[in-house]
């Protein structure tokens with residue numbers, strides 16, 4: 001079933017997806033729950049995982065939006081939980097990390113994944129093996145590991161083959177996650193769609209219509225999850241991509257500007 005925001009709100013003329021969906025949040029803030037990806041959605045992509053820039057106003061705009069939504073705003077990211085909080089300080093939003101495998105709910109309860117000795121050894125082996133490819137970065141995310149080739153795209157095939165090989169040895173508790181110039185091995189226990197479903201079963205998200213905004217393959221699971229329950233989904237990027245998302249936002253900057261307008 002296609003959820004027609006434009007018709008429901010009686011808009012007089014077609015408008016870009018981001019304006020429609022986000023102005024619906026503003027009109028009925030107690031009806032909606034918002035799920036936001038971080039890299040490539042709220043934040044512009046950067047050359048390395050560490051070199052992202054969080055505009056100074058963004059945490060405060062998100063804090064104001066969260067308050068407007070009665071706290072029903074969660075971050076759903078491939079990053080680890082421990083990486084996320086300092087980005088949005090002084091706020092600590094409900095968050096799902098490692099593509100859904102770990103989660104902190106609105107009441108502050110944590111679900112984490114223990115790091116086994118075998119996985120720690122695998123991370124070390126991947127880091128050592130990647131040293132031979134100048135520019136390839138290995139990101140240790142605790143219970144997940146990512147190999148980035150953004151600075152060395154000529155090694156894409158080698159990086160993919162290496163991660164595939166370690167994934168094949170890792171066993172059924174692990175998933176291979178492709179992303180933007182990155183391949184990751186992450187816990188298979190939950191994806192972003194399952195994380196969104198878990199939030200939607202709890203206060204203050206429960207009973208609200210979900211809107212999910214993301215930019216990448218990993219976000220397709222949450223697009224699917226929110227569409228299935230009559231919510232709405234927006235993909236950040238250019239037109240023409242294969243996606244479950246029902247609308248498009250052209251860039252993180254446009255999303256940030258729209259959020260800022262909603263709370264000003």
Ligand SMILES: O=P(O)(O)OC[C@H]1O[C@H](O[C@H]2O[C@H](CO)[C@@H](O)[C@H](O)[C@H]2O)[C@H](O)[C@@H](O)[C@@H]1O
Pocket residue numbers: 037038039040041044045046047048049050052076077078079139141146148150179180181182184216218
């Ligand atoms: O689910 P997300 O919040 O979008 O996180 C996905 C991955 O984002 C990061 O990698 C991506 O962004 C980097 C910084 O802009 C960029 O350098 C890299 O090429 C992108 O793949 C992060 O480093 C990963 O751990 C996340 O899983």
Ligand SMILES: [Mg+2]
Pocket residue numbers: 037038039040041214215216
């Ligand atoms: Mg992203």
